[in-house]
Amino acid sequence: MTRYLLIIFVTLSFSKKIVSQTKYLDSIHRNKVYYFKNLNNDSLFYYSKKLQQSNNKLSKVIGISAEAYAYHRLKKYKEAEETALRLVEKTNYFLNNSTNEKQAFLEAKVSGLNRLFWIKKNQEDYTKAYEYLIQMQSSNEQHPNKKDVKYLRYKIIIKTLKAIINQALNMNFEAKQILLSAYSDSNSEAFSNLKDNRFLQQKADLLNSLGNAYLSINRTDIQNKNHNKSYLDSASYYYDKAFEITKLFNPPHEDSEIIYNLRKTEVLIARKEFSKAVDLINNYKNISNGYPYFHREYFQKAICFHNLKKSDSTIYYSNKFLKNQEKCETSKLITIYDILSKEYNNLNKLDSAYKYSKLTLDQYNLAKSSKDKTFNLFYNNNFEQAQQLNKTIEEREATKQRNLIISFIILLLTFFIITFYLIRKEKEKKKELILIMNKNKPAEIEKKEYNIDEALETKILDEFKNVTKNSDFLKPEFSINYIADKLETNTTYISFVFNKHHEESFKQYCTKLKINYVVEKLKTDKNFRKYSIQAIAEEIGYTNASAFTRAFKKHIGITPSAFLKDIEN
Template sequence: MNKLNIDSLNFYFSKSTDVNDICVKLKSFQKKSHQLYKAHKHREAKQIALAYLELTDSLITKNNDDNCLLENRILFLNRLCELEKNHENYDKAYHYLIQIEKTINDKPVKDKINFQHQLQNSLNKAVIKNHLNMPQKAIEIAKETFKENISSIYYDKNSIESLSLEADITKTLADSYILLGKELNNASYLDSAFYFYHKSYDAAKIYDSSAKSAAFKHNIAMTDVLMARKDYKGAINSINNYKNTANSFDYKHHEYMNKAICYHALKNSDSAMYFAKKLIHNKKDKCRRSNLITLYNILSKEYFNLNEIDSAYKYSKLEITSFEKARKNKEKTFQLLYNNDFAEAKKLNSQIIKQENVNDKNKLIYIFSIIIILLLTYLYLVSKKKETNQIILDLKNNNVVEKTEKVAYNINEDFEAEILTAINLMEQQDAYLQADFSINKIAEKLETNSTYISFVFNKHKQETFKQYFTKKKISYIIDKLNTDTTYRKYSIQALAEEIGYGSSSAFTRAFKKQMNVTPSAYIKSLSK
């Protein structure tokens, strides 16, 4: 049921934990941990694996030659290794692989299952070598694992186990050749990656356990090859095919990440920034730190090229902070993973600060020029004071009043409901925080005019479209300032852009009108 139906799995899990056989219980909790892992509930999966690994170890101490207990120990250690690997804690993951290797050697029964554990453990080492940017070493391990597999007495080219292992080995080889191709700028390595990805797909699509995901994973792999070849337009076409191969798998994370990279390379700033922000702000599907670093780097460069220095500095600072966290958490592995990129990030950060200083000087010159213009304007107005006062007096005496008529529209009730639904949906999705959000956007979506939208909105909200969503924007940023101290460190320009304002002055006016205090004063009051 682990591969067929979650409800049935949970039912049989509850049944199997009531039996007296300790091996059955341990296997059941191993399946439960696997189910939670597949559902991205990593914390719960880790808690179960650690708890029952500890129980298994205590039982092994009393009976250290029990093959069943040793088998379950390997499975729990494998789960913990996968969890640490997914969270980029490669030192810990490798530590679990060493424990698995020792347990395999301790097993009294040297059977087919034991041999498969040995091969899978070796392959996992190769995968981690790739993560540590050591592709040459990964290739050596993967090729040796392949030789051991096909030369063993247990090898059966048509068995699920052999096909599964072949798919994993060839994918690892392909990943390694991608890294080598990028590192050495060698197209032949990318051709090898292309070849091994196809070999992996050919093996994976034969056995049922991965049939649903094989096409999707192959699609992602082909995207990686195209991106490595710098064929970013071809990669975009491949990414657009994700939804056709994903089946029930969530493909959005891969789509946003790869599109952000491709559009950045294609110098399409708007699209690159859009997809990068979509992924960063996705609370349900959090990014790995390495992916966050890439996204922060894209945004800092894009804003720097646009000369929006406040935002460039914000994301550059986030990138460097993420590097520092990686340095702290990864210790030895940090040097292998990030040193070159970290140096580049610091260089960009220095350029941003330098440009910010230049911009500050330009602002002073600009402000001084404005003061001179205002002074000249003031002198001109003084000279015309009498004439201006007379005009104002004449206007008052004539009591000129401009009247506007309210127009009532006879709008179909169904269409009115459709307008309200569209407005409510955009409000629920926080669309009003986007810079291009406007009443015209809703009108275009519904293929009508903004006058009808405005009439329906005023009728149901008792205030104008602009008034309502301005309040929503300010309320949103106030909530962020109150609950997340990070926002208090942002510049006023960065806060303005967070809720869709193009300039800090427009944001400040709207904020003060609603709160009777400037954003700067409000932030200071929170810091007391």
């Protein structure tokens, strides 16, 4: 009996020792994850994998969260999304099947949804980003302690993300107000003793978002033909303030300087100080610390050299940017395509100019469609919240009922006003976008009038004459494409020249040539009159006798059979 008790004691002692060692190792690995988060990606991946191998559930989800962050930092959005979705799935499982550490798992889930928001935001998939934001807000509100610092921090983060969605919908002033409110919240007494890197990062992100908001307001102001220098001063001020906060990180954030300089370059471009901007861009290589900045460099240099009237450099960096098109944001694609269309137009390379101006409009329409879907989701979600508020109103005292219903009505009116405002803004933006090239003429008209030089027009007119002389119009394959291929140009130019010199469509013109040919031949060639209607139709390129008969009757007024009888008589 004594021996059995001794074995049990030794086994329990050994188990406790293993558990103790596991906790100790997990603690070390967690600290390493937090230490290397913004310092070294290879180490971050290594220790995140270590945590995922732990028997402790919370250590596992912290490891998955760290891995998702590492992929996101490398802009490997596909891998980051897959890992973040795995994190949300894992935390949901633990929340449903575990009685311990529910608060910690809930916070990990919110963190995973936050990562998914940023992935979709960076891909400019604002509809999906907003869906994750809704889930994030719902999950955070399940937090059992509404005075907990993490709950309060995520409330501020959610405000920041809502502001970003507002910016995506061109509601820049609204975004600014939300961000100022969030920044005020971050300075409350609840956070007075919070100096860890995650909170500092949150404040820096908030300040950078404020800088972005003022930069966007400045762009809107310019589009409305106003200019207020103070917006750019404010953008620069908040970027500077964010950078000062990143200097407090321990350990330091190795990307903070390059990210700060990327933003300062945007301000210089907005100020139209393009030479200074190029100097700053050329210094990226000295401060990058391995940060993948090249895509941003190509984009910014394309803008700068375009405005500095350096066509070769503009086209060079635009093409380098477009080589990784799958990583391109839609808004940046629109900018680069627009720049290329203007550059090629200035160089009188009209086919290329036309190609890129069309791509500009195509991408703009895609972006508009995406933002329309996002706005509908934004509106509907808030409308559902308003409906829920109405249900709450009904349960309250009668004395408060009237005021809350009025608030509800005001909320609805606000959304209707926002809807009207956005629709009007989008219409204005579309008009502005399609007013390209010289003297702000509509793009379609300008390209048609400007893109046809006299030599090409003469060549096309001569070909029309040749078509009549050599009877090319009788061939079954004859069409506007036939002429375009022969002259090695496009159908748009052929159509434009034809319409300029004729008061009928190209198809009507071809039909008239064919029918006139048949009429003349029937009058002069007795053998031709012996042909069947099908054979006559095939002679002039028709494969269908019925189609030929309809065309003949429309042009001559009677059917081919009736015409033949008249001739014979």
